[in-house]
Amino acid sequence: MTDVxxxxxxxxxxxxxxxxxxxxxxxxxxxxxxxxRSGALEIIQxxxxxxxxxxxxxxxxxxxxxxxIIGIWHAAQEAGGSLSLAAVPNxxxxxxxxxxxxxxxPVHATAADVIDSPSTSTxx
Numbered sequence: 337m338t339d340v341x342x343x344x345x346x347x348x349x350x351x352x353x354x355x356x357x358x359x360x361x362x363x364x365x366x367x368x369x370x371x372x373r374s375g376a377l378e379i380i381q382x383x384x385x386x387x388x389x390x391x392x393x394x395x396x397x398x399x400x401x402x403x404x405i406i407g408i409w410h411a412a413q414e415a416g417g418s419l420s421l422a423a424v425p426n427x428x429x430x431x432x433x434x435x436x437x438x439x440x441x442p443v444h445a446t447a448a449d450v451i452d453s454p455s456t457s458t459x460x
Contacts, residue, residue, distance in 0.1 A: 344368035346375040351451050356384035361393040364401030373404040377411050385417025390447040392423035402431050409441060422447040
């Protein structure tokens with residue numbers, strides 16, 4: 337069984353103007369999903385509408401986390417930007433596929449793949 341922690345940390349870097357990569361560390365569940373959502377919305381509101389969530393250090397993500405990600409995607413769209421996911425954990429990837437959200441959000445193996453992609457460079 338997975339040990340779920342109830343702390344979540346976001347570390348943000350800005351590799352290009354308008355683009356932010358938020359590294360998510362911890363588990364995303366009913367208790368921590370609001371932290372993810374509010375942190376990501378703050379990044380978007382600060383002028384970084386193109387956001388990458390690097391999920392490599394997320395051990396667990398439930399439906400609350402999925403809901404937060406969908407809300408972040410909507411906010412990025414409204415700001416004229418985009419949301420991409422990197423290093424998505426298997427359980428979350430299954431949820432994305434089962435709900436069809438994987439057809440809306442680009443999913444990449446690593447955050448570097450998103451930063452270096454031609455579509456990201458056109459949004460700078």
